[in-house]
Amino acid sequence: MFSSILKKIIGSSNERYLKKLQPTVAAIASFEPKMQELSDADFPARIAAWKEEVAGGRSLDDLLPECFALVREAGRRVLGMRHYDVQMVGGMVLHHGRIAEMKTGEGKTLVATLPVVLNALSGKGVHLVTVNDYLAKRDAAWMGKLYNFLGLSVGVIVHGLNDEERQAAYGSDITYGTNNEFGFDYLRDNMKFYKESLVQRPLNYAIVDEVDSILIDEARTPLIISGAAEESTQLYRKVDAIIPMLVKGEKAKEEGEEPSGDFTVDEKGRTVALTERGVAKAEKLLGVENLYDPANATLQHHVMQGLKAHQLYRRDVEYIVKDGQVVIVDEFTGRLMPGRRFSDGLHQALEAKEHVKVEAENQTLASITFQNYFRMYEKLSGMTGTADTEAVEFKEIYNLDVTVIPTNRPMVRIDNPDMIFKTQKEKYHAIAEEIADCHKRGQPVLVGTVSIEKSELVSEMLKKRGVPHNVLNAKQHELEAQIVAEAGHAGRVTIATNMAGRGTDIVLGEGVKELGGLHILGTERHESRRIDNQLRGRSGRQGDPGSSRFYLALDDDLMRLFGSDRIAGLMNTLGLEDGEAIENRMVSRAIEGSQKRVEAHNFEIRKQLLDYDNVMNQQREVIYARRREIMYAETLDGIVDEYVAELLDDIYAPVEHLKGEPDEETAGIVASRLDEVFDLSRYPDFAAALPSREQAEEWIAESLKALENAAPDSYQEILRYFSLETLDRNWKDHLLSMDHLRDGIGLRGYGQKDPKQEYKREGFELFRAMLYTIAEKSMSLICRLRIQKEVREEEFQHKEDAGEVEYKGSPSSEPAEARKPQPVKRSAKVGRNDPCSCGSGKKFKNCCGK
CATH class of the missing domain: 3.40.50.300 (P-loop containing nucleotide triphosphate hydrolases)
Incomplete structure (x- = not known):
């Protein structure tokens, strides 16, 4: 007050x-x-x-x-x-x-x-x-x-x-x-x-x-930018075949009561859960003894994604099938999002459900949130x-x-109270009648729907009544601007999903002002008040006349999932008969309260996403800053020295504080690590005794100098290539590890631990280990590199196709016979299980090491 x-x-x-x-x-x-x-x-x-x-x-x-x-x-x-x-x-x-x-x-x-x-x-x-x-x-x-x-x-x-x-x-x-x-x-x-x-x-x-x-x-x-992972897609089809055999049940209403059916669905939380009966049935159908055995974790994950695909994702609402592909529909704008895929195997489950080609699951290569x-x-x-x-x-x-910002001219649009019906059938009948009445009077109407399915339903009803109209939805958004721009002409009826021409003005045609301007008709409330306001805002621009009204039913998704029982009770108190509608400000306010609850719920989801991504964002900033440093540095000697110092600190840690000579076992471990990382066994004196740290530094500097002398013009590019190649490969693997960590981190809550703090702590440990691995692998490759007489700089040119970035060398498209006689310009002393330095992508033992 x-x-x-x-x-x-x-x-x-x-x-x-x-x-x-x-x-x-x-x-x-x-x-x-x-x-x-x-x-x-x-x-x-x-x-x-x-x-x-x-x-x-x-x-x-x-x-x-x-x-x-x-x-x-x-x-x-x-x-x-x-x-x-x-x-x-x-x-x-x-x-x-x-x-x-x-x-x-x-x-x-x-x-x-x-x-x-x-x-x-x-x-x-x-x-x-x-x-x-x-x-x-x-x-x-x-x-x-x-x-x-x-x-x-x-x-x-x-x-x-x-x-x-x-x-x-x-x-x-x-x-x-x-x-x-x-x-x-x-x-x-x-x-x-x-x-x-x-x-x-x-x-x-x-x-x-x-x-x-x-x-x-x-x-x-x-x-997310992703590349194909190496997993078979057959399991999706196998699981999809059993999903229709599982029976949907109801959640237990009282404590101690068993849920009915094989699985239950929580539409509000967008989750599904198998009942004990459903687990036993799935195990029998799939031929496994225990679905929750760790060995069957992948199978269990596929079953849950299959259930989600069948129960929570509807064709022509969350996605459409176009040209043999499952294409996501943006829930807020109704637009198609080609190229975008649901993550975590859900998209593959939808492809199996719709019997189109199941594409390979993807592995994240790079990601960032809009925030x-x-x-x-x-x-x-x-x-x-x-x-x-x-x-x-x-x-x-x-x-x-x-x-x-205040408007240039006062707003005169009339926003009528909502019309509320008991069922969707009655509601759509009334919608069709009002559209037909407006069309008869010549007043243009813009009908807003929440999905493609609903826009096609309204379209069918208008066809039966002989009302000419345009349908604007994600299936044909190329014509969007033209259709929306003409929606204000006399007698026009335009049905649109939420894409309703954001950014395109609807200018009133001749004589339309006298008819009351553009009438906005919402077929149901969206879960966000902003989307409803955006639809209303298509009418009444620059002081033009206009009107709007939303039609609702008690079995609309928003009312069913988030509307409290109070709304239904209020309707019964008001004595609503079948086919009858009411206009009541109190009910409209209660519905707005439902929308506020959904908005708060969605804000929490976005905040949760951001909290987790902030951990990744700090790591991303470090890695991307290091990449830029490597790319822009005139000389990489400083970065190499940093790697060497960090690795020697770790390798010599077991003997650093010993007063006397290390025992044979400890000395053997240190020597083995020195050879593994820096290839020091090439020096004859290395086998005689464990070298001091100073001696090791001298030999490493010597081997790097030899590499520089062998290729003075290409030396810095060689360092740059191997540093970036190693960084990218390990960052990609780290992203996969972080994905796996996040998938299971929620379970820490059962152990009275904060999942976000656990994710932060373990994510930091994984990140620190990755930074060490980058240094180790980079030096291991660089120290084993040998330059032959002819070194061409283009040998170190990295494939950079904006459409498909690859980090591992891929086999040439030439036949094997044509490739074999080609001389190897760059050779390296590598382990039998290391990637072959010829760039074939195979292990050394299966390629040039045969």
């Missing part, structure tokens, strides 16, 4: 912040007449002069009023659009590294040009992040006219570009692209061997369009129509404040 009284007296923090920006808005306006006097040629000249001033130390804040006024005038001349004062406010909010919440139709694309141009003056690059390739290309071409007029270069990062094209795009003053492309380019850069092939510059400033979609909705799924990627930018900001409901998460995870 006290806070609300205080707010009335001094205003909210949002209002106070906006008030502080007003003097700057006035200063921008004061420069406008001066900018109107400039000739077209003066614009790029002014930008070039400011770039020099910024390089000389002038601050961007100091230039802001004049620069914004210049961009405003450039927009008027080139695009025929003059920035409103509220758009100037939005531009300042973005420049200050905050999130600007601006309603649909308020011109976010144009607003972004202001901070983009100002921050491009630093010469460090500005990234504008969009939700899809179409918007990246559209906005870069549309706003690119303004940037080019000012003498600034523009690049676009979309799927399918090669490294040279990406380097050119990232080298531009301004770069448009999708969150996935930016994230994957970062990961790919950290898998490359030569600094000349890196594409990204240091991450300076990013503006994220539809920031809630990218930083919150997609933050539950990390970006950790975007937090690497020196400055980050974002814009969207719906961010205020998630302000706490933006602040806690990204340290971003949300500022709500």
Whole structure:
């Protein structure tokens, strides 16, 4: 109560912040007449002069009023659009590294040009992040006219570009692209061997369009680059054959009561569990004695994933089958996500369920979450129509404040209360009737559905009633922009999943204002209030009339899983008859309460993901920093000396503090390790007695000097190649170990231990062991290397195909007969079980060591 009284007296923090920006808005306006006097040629000249001033130390804040006024005038001349004062406010909010919440139709694309141009003056690059390739290309071409007029270069990062094209795009003053492309380019850069092939510059400033979609909705799924693991896919088909034979049961309602059926499903928690009866049945069907025997761990995992695939993942809702492949559907936007795969064998279980080709399971080569990627930018900001409901998460995870920007014209859309029915059948009948009525009157309707399945259901009902309509869902999103842009024309009916043209304005056709504007009809509530608000926001842009209404049923997923029994009880109290609907603000508020609970649940999932990824992120930063150090160093002698010192510290530890001579067994162990790592048995005196540490250092330096003398021009590249090759191979294995550690870490909770702390502690131990292994394996390879008369530098060129990065040499595509006579240019003294140095990928004993 006290806070609300205080707010009335001094205003909210949002209002106070906006008030502080007003003097700057006035200063921008004061420069406008001066900018109107400039000739077209003066614009790029002014930008070039400011770039020099910024390089000389002038601050961007100091230039802001004049620069914004210049961009405003450039927009008027080139695009025929003059920035409103509220758009100037939005531009300042973005420049200050905050999130600007601006309603649909308020011109976010144009607003972004202001901070983009100002921050491009630093010469460090500005990234504008969009939700899809179409918007990246559209906005870069549309706003690119303004940037080019000012003498600034523009690049676009979309799927399918090669490294040279990406380097050119990232080298531009301004770069448009999708969150996935930016994230994957970062990961790919950290898998490359030569600094000349890196594409990204240091991450300076990013503006994220539809920031809630990218930083919150997609933050539950990390970006992963993976390669095929060496496991058979036949087991998935074998397990899939028995899943339909298992009977779904109900959980025990009272303590001590046994659950019914062979398995139970928890839809809210998205989990399945076998009952004792189900375990016995699965063991019989699979022909094993004990499904929970450690030897059958893989089989048990496949059974659980098979059950999930059949019970929790529905075709045309969570995924579709297209061209013989299972393609994921984004639950928040309804878009297809080709190339993305469910992890942990779930995707293979879905492929087996749908009887398409089961692809090999993948092993992670590199991964990062969007949270950790975007937090690497020196400055980050974002814009969207719906961010205020998630302000706490933006602040806690990204340290971003949300500022709500007032609309240019008052909002007059009428948001009607929800219509609530007992069953979905009654609800869809009423939806079809209302759409038919709107169509008859000529009022355009945008129907929002939560899945492809539901959009096709509504479409079938409208066909029976003879109502012409467009269906916009993930199966045909190429036509998205055109269909959405025309959705405001008289008599149009557009059915859309949640992809509903984010970033595309719906402009009302002739005579539509008189009919009440665009009507939004939601077929059910989404689990996130933001998605509902985003759908509503398609109507009522720039003061246009409009209306919205959501239709709900008690058996909708949200109501069934998260709506409390209180809602159903309330409905019965109100005496709802079959086929009848009610409008009740109290019920609508109860539903909103359910949505808040789901949002809190999803926030916990994202926070959990981030907590675990923060452990990996610290390790990732160390490894990637070491990679860059190796790639950029003129000489690697310092890194090699560091490896040698670390290894000798460990090897000589057993004899370091002995007063007399070590016993024969200890001396033998130390000598064996010295030979294993540094190949010191090549020196005749090594066998006579255990060398002192100083003697060992001298011999190691001698062998490295001999290698350098044998190949003076290639020596540093040889060191670089083997250092990076070893680092990458061990990092890949470490990622797999960390995956396995995380899979089982939750069980530590039963032992009264905090799983996150255990993951952190054991992860650190694994990481420390990996760093030691990298040093050991690198020196083992380098010290065994022998250079023959002819050494060509290209022998050390690493394969770098952006599409398929391989770390092990793969057999040549030439026939074996053609390969055998080829001379080996680089030979090494290697163990029989070591990889052969010819690059065949085989063990030495099975290749050149035959």
